[in-house]
Amino acid sequence: MTTNNETSEGIQIIVMGVSGSGKSTIGALIAGALGVPFVDGDSLHPQSNIEKMAGGQPLNDDDRWPWLATVGRTLADAGRRGTGMVIACSALRRSYREAILETAPRTRFVHLAGTREVLATRVEGRSDHFMPTTLLDSQFATLEPLGDDEPGIVINIDQTVPAIVAEAAAALTESSSA
């Protein structure tokens, strides 16, 4: 999978979805396929947010806004440097995505979508992550799926990792060159 430099430099992607949907796994591979840097949005959270989630409490809007501002700024800075970037960030609500788009208007979203059952299996399968499975219900309650009128694509996560990456990269490069 290749893209020309001109296309890759401009690419600004948020891989979004609830906890355990594969944002880190798929996001890193999409970035590799497109030849752009990858940042895990979890590394941009203030420590207080990580501690809150690890303690079993969902984040609220006040917790998320400063983090979303950092995510948008990081993406916009990469665009200005001409390097492009893929960031894994839950971006659960439409208003969160609108805020990111205000700072980084060329952003496209890749929504990794799956059922509660598939997500529970994936989250329970991890032993090395701070996010408890008990927070999945609040993640689903907060989620507003990517709409047809928003920039990006929705991908069903109930398929293999390579299949998801191939679907995402094909859609992203196709829409970049359109």
Ligand SMILES: Nc1ncnc2c1ncn2[C@@H]1O[C@H](COP(=O)(O)OP(=O)(O)OP(=O)(O)O)[C@@H](O)[C@H]1O
């Ligand atoms: N398509 C897939 N098929 C099978 N397992 C997968 C798939 N995608 C991801 N996984 C596995 O599911 C788990 C969750 O994936 P990952 O940690 O990438 O999700 P995440 O959205 O980044 O989670 P969080 O937001 O909680 O950090 C990991 O153990 C990962 O290896």
Ligand SMILES: O=C(O)[C@H](O)[C@@H](O)[C@H](O)[C@H](O)CO
């Ligand atoms: O908006 C949120 O509630 C958070 O961003 C979470 O989604 C986590 O950061 C992430 O998914 C880690 O599990």
